[in-house]
Amino acid sequence: MSEVKVHAGSRDEALAEGAAALGLAPHQVGVEILESDEDGVTALVWALDEPAAAPPAESSSELAPGESQAVAARDCLAELLRLIGLEAEVRIAAETDDEVVLNVSGEDLGVIIGSFGQTLNAVQFLVNLMVNRSGRRQRIVVDAGGYRDRRREKLEQIALEHAQRAKNERRGVILEGLRAAERRIIHTVLQNDPDVVTFSEGDEPHRRLVISPRTH
Amino acid sequence: MAPEPQMAELLDFIVRGLVDEPEAVKIVEVPGRRLTVYEIAVADRDRGKVIGKQGRIANAIRTVAKAAATHGEQHIAVEIVT
Numbered sequence: 403m404s405e406v407k408v409h410a411g412s413r414d415e416a417l418a419e420g421a422a423a424l425g426l427a428p429h430q431v432g433v434e435i436l437e438s439d440e441d442g443v444t445a446l447v448w449a450l451d452e453p454a455a456a457p458p459a460e461s462s463s464e465l466a467p468g469e470s471q472a473v474a475a476r477d478c479l480a481e482l483l484r485l486i487g488l489e490a491e492v493r494i495a496a497e498t499d500d501e502v503v504l505n506v507s508g509e510d511l512g513v514i515i516g517s518f519g520q521t522l523n524a525v526q527f528l529v530n531l532m533v534n535r536s537g538r539r540q541r542i543v544v545d546a547g548g549y550r551d552r553r554r555e556k557l558e559q560i561a562l563e564h565a566q567r568a569k570n571e572r573r574g575v576i577l578e579g580l581r582a583a584e585r586r587i588i589h590t591v592l593q594n595d596p597d598v599v600t601f602s603e604g605d606e607p608h609r610r611l612v613i614s615p616r617t618h
Numbered sequence: 619m620a621p622e623p624q625m626a627e628l629l630d631f632i633v634r635g636l637v638d639e640p641e642a643v644k645i646v647e648v649p650g651r652r653l654t655v656y657e658i659a660v661a662d663r664d665r666g667k668v669i670g671k672q673g674r675i676a677n678a679i680r681t682v683a684k685a686a687a688t689h690g691e692q693h694i695a696v697e698i699v700t
Binding site for chain 1: 632674
């Protein structure tokens with residue numbers, strides 16, 4: 403993947419300059435601010451992996467035909483953060499056929515994450531609705547400062563600890579207050595453990611996950 | 619200098635992105651002594667698009683607006699009106 407470091411007056415200028423240096427249109431590159439001071443910004447600009455078919459799109463919140471959905475989602479999220487009053491950068495961290503991962507970096511990430519990721523999940527939900535209006539094409543995952551990976555690790559640890567307790571005490575252990583995606587992580591971690599079974603019971607929002615010792 | 623949240627613009631941007639008739643979207647700011655109420659009005663046929671099943675979309679809008687308000691040390695409420 404080609405990338406270039408540029409110094410410019412603003413993020414937008416850096417993006418335009420970087421794109422030009424790479425011989426690409428502005429919507430075909432990602433930008434991340436490395437440093438900013440009174441003179442402007444030093445930014446890293448890199449080419450995004452996307453179909454070359456994308457024509458230069460006009461700036462519009464509506465998805466132009468052929469415009470990458472990842473770029474539309476990134477721009478949508480960046481505008482949301484600007485209006486919330488956060489100085490944050492959004493970059494496309496990963497893109498596959500059915501998923502785009504956006505990562506927010508900057509100060510005050512706690513504001514955008516919220517307690518237990520509540521705000522991050524609301525933002526993710528809204529961005530998905532806003533950019534997938536003409537039928538869902540790619541799921542948009544919104545992350546901030548690697549929060550989702552840290553949360554995943556924490557949930558994996560919780561899964562293993564509670565599975566051990568279920569085995570030791572020979573009884574079912576209940577986990578409450580998890581979202582569907584979080585329960586799925588627990589189920590996945592334990593699906594190959596021959597000594598426990600996991601299932602969910604009850605109705606949202608009080609659905610709970612049970613880790614139960616397997617009777618041999 | 620940290621930028622301030624732009625609450626009405628934020629709600630306008632979100633709601634316009636959700637509905638079929640963005641030109642019918644109206645955000646009214648009702649300042650109060652203790653809290654500022656933001657009233658969202660949309661075309662009748664778009665109401666479901668800003669409320670969602672069991673109010674899920676409306677609640678997500680509130681969560682994001684509250685985060686912005688807390689960031690700007692404001693007290694707000696968000697209502698969807700006809």
